[in-house]
Amino acid sequence: MALSTEQPALRRDAARNRVKIVAAAREAFADHGVDVGVDVIANQAGVGVGTLYRRFPTKESLIDAIIDELFEQVTSLAQDSLDAQPPEAGFAAYLRGVGQLQVDHVGCLSRLWTHTGHAEARKELESTVRQLLRRAQDAGLVRRDVVYQDISVILWSLRGVVETTAPVAPNQWQRYLDLMLAGLRPSDQPLSRPALTGAQVDRVFAIHRHRARGARGS
Amino acid sequence: MALSTEQPALRRDAARNRVKIVAAAREAFADHGVDVGVDVIANQAGVGVGTLYRRFPTKESLIDAIIDELFEQVTSLAQDSLDAQPPEAGFAAYLRGVGQLQVDHVGCLSRLWTHTGHAEARKELESTVRQLLRRAQDAGLVRRDVVYQDISVILWSLRGVVETTAPVAPNQWQRYLDLMLAGLRPSDQPLSRPALTGAQVDRVFAIHRHRARGARGS
Amino acid sequence: MALSTEQPALRRDAARNRVKIVAAAREAFADHGVDVGVDVIANQAGVGVGTLYRRFPTKESLIDAIIDELFEQVTSLAQDSLDAQPPEAGFAAYLRGVGQLQVDHVGCLSRLWTHTGHAEARKELESTVRQLLRRAQDAGLVRRDVVYQDISVILWSLRGVVETTAPVAPNQWQRYLDLMLAGLRPSDQPLSRPALTGAQVDRVFAIHRHRARGARGS
């Protein structure tokens, strides 16, 4: 299920290197932001830049790998949340889980929304999360006019909190999420705007992906 | 009180250029992120890079100028919100106003939290916002255990939404803010974590400021 | 005789500006080297750069003007030295005078040897200095195998001393010149190398002039 299994048959040490590099990159991104030099990452991983580039043809692809990993973790998390007891707790568990995953990936979260690939995996995730959401709505924990796209928006807001506070207060996002979950409770005050459409979310991804690829002014 | 009056006595055309440059920078940052080349900004403004550098000795100082301006707008907004009718509406008005200001400054919002300067102006803003918050709490619109620092966190979350959705759906943040405001309503569910302290907020600023200044990996 | 008389008929204040600029440039060069920005010079002169450029079409031409002036002073000095009493003292007087002039022009001395113009004025100077030299030789103060070109070399060496020591010890060149004059006294130790030829001196001028004009690597 992980990327590594998609590679033909990576030699043992090569695989070890791959893991070391991804871990080093995550750390380096967290410490210095996505703009760290690849040499810093390679250093941290204890390999030469050449080795890094053998495993990842571009810096971008390394970031993608991290995001892939993160995406898989999010997917697993969603699946696992389906098993939560009581069932309606799955929704909050999912959001909290994503919060923690974001903390573990500060520095490259911006690229999460960059990730248009994995069309079907994404569909799968969506359907899982929709289930979580529905259960929470059925249990009266979440208002009915909240839709799947709103969850994306909430995760983006969560990112804003995590990226800003993580280095100083790595748990602050939890207090924030408490407030947000409270805000999702049923209410008779209607929301002033319609939700994003799925197509709009796709365009968000597309735009950010495009910008991530060195789109300098033209 | 605005920046423009702090400059000795800019010639008419020079002043016009200054404005053009700031506007172009804001636009360019929104379109391509803070990493756009200064040449792009200068182009957009219809001036040569030299002109840009005559007005702003470094790219950083240009960003600072934009942030200064934004900070002043936020401050004015807070003041104006004090006059809202009914008084308890000022709090939401302030948050909504900041949302709009963030939309107008996408691309360089990260630097807003970078802005440790203006110590006293910041104190003033804080005291104004504390008033807005208290009124909302007194009117029963906001739970009592919410403190000033939480407002900062909320604005950071808002940034997450704005930076992600603005190019596609420039109003989506309003729906998000509806939810957040609902979440601030009084509730008997206690919050799981204490709020940030003022000192922690200061450290957030310090860290991000440090990172903004070319702190590359070392 | 001075450059100013070559200009058609400079208005009074314009002429005053010209003088101020040249003086400011000399000072600025002394304080910061030839690489000072023209804006610094203009500032020092109390005029705008535009005015400077109205008077001198290029920075180079401003330097040339200073050198012109210096050259004239050297020429006058040589003439005056012919009247020294006793006549054989004229030679040393000339060298000492040039030393002082160099002190007054530190920072742009390199351009003195850049100055191929004034062919006939230069001839005249040469003939004057040859007279001074001959008198000194006739008086037994200077060895016979020293020629006019050697005087140029000595003035170049003097420049080395002046440019290095002037800011700290503006008279140190005098001690140096004492030694040099002693070295010129008649001796039976022949010199190991022939003197420069006049043509070689011309080539020295040519090369340095060429280099002064922005001859960057190619």
Added chain:
Amino acid sequence: MALSTEQPALRRDAARNRVKIVAAAREAFADHGVDVGVDVIANQAGVGVGTLYRRFPTKESLIDAIIDELFEQVTSLAQDSLDAQPPEAGFAAYLRGVGQLQVDHVGCLSRLWTHTGHAEARKELESTVRQLLRRAQDAGLVRRDVVYQDISVILWSLRGVVETTAPVAPNQWQRYLDLMLAGLRPSDQPLSRPALTGAQVDRVFAIHRHRARGARGS
């Protein structure tokens, strides 16, 4: 003892490049002055600018490296001159050696006096040269009132000659030095000025070092 051994362990080709770069820089400086672009130097060395910057983190450090090398050569030269036969010849041998070294480094000689580092190496050189001077004085070749600082001044004058004449007549400095050595012979004519003090020499270094580091007019 040479710089090369101070580097950890340069790969063969890297070391070759380092040498090529230093040589190219020396040549480029000689041909065009210290203001040549680094691209010209890199070109001349047959490497990319990146390579140059990998070896020397700033252009200044490249110049420093050349000066370091030169300084060591001067030091060795002084040591070797102690072994000259007859012993009193060492002094002249030293001066002549420095003349040749200056010719090999035209273009960046100005930075030699910029070099305040190597405090102890400098002390050592001073003591060696003092010995050479004393021997020459004891042998009646140099007047007694000449002190160590005068040697510095003489080398600065030599620089004036070398920088001016080298491209046209690379040996002319020898004739000049003949005259200077003659001037150093014992004489009953006292010198009109006292010698520089050691402190003054230090200030000369300090000033020129300061100016070399981009001290533009202010």
Added chain:
DNA sequence: CATGAATGAGAATTCATTCAT
């Protein structure tokens, strides 16, 4: 295959010179 040296396009910044006010 791993390494880290080499590469060079691209970034910010400067400054002699031109031009609008």
Added chain:
DNA sequence: TATGAATGAATTCTCATTCAT
């Protein structure tokens, strides 16, 4: 005419990527 704002080519330096060892 004097001013200083505008200009942009040139300069130093960086860093993702390639390649020799």
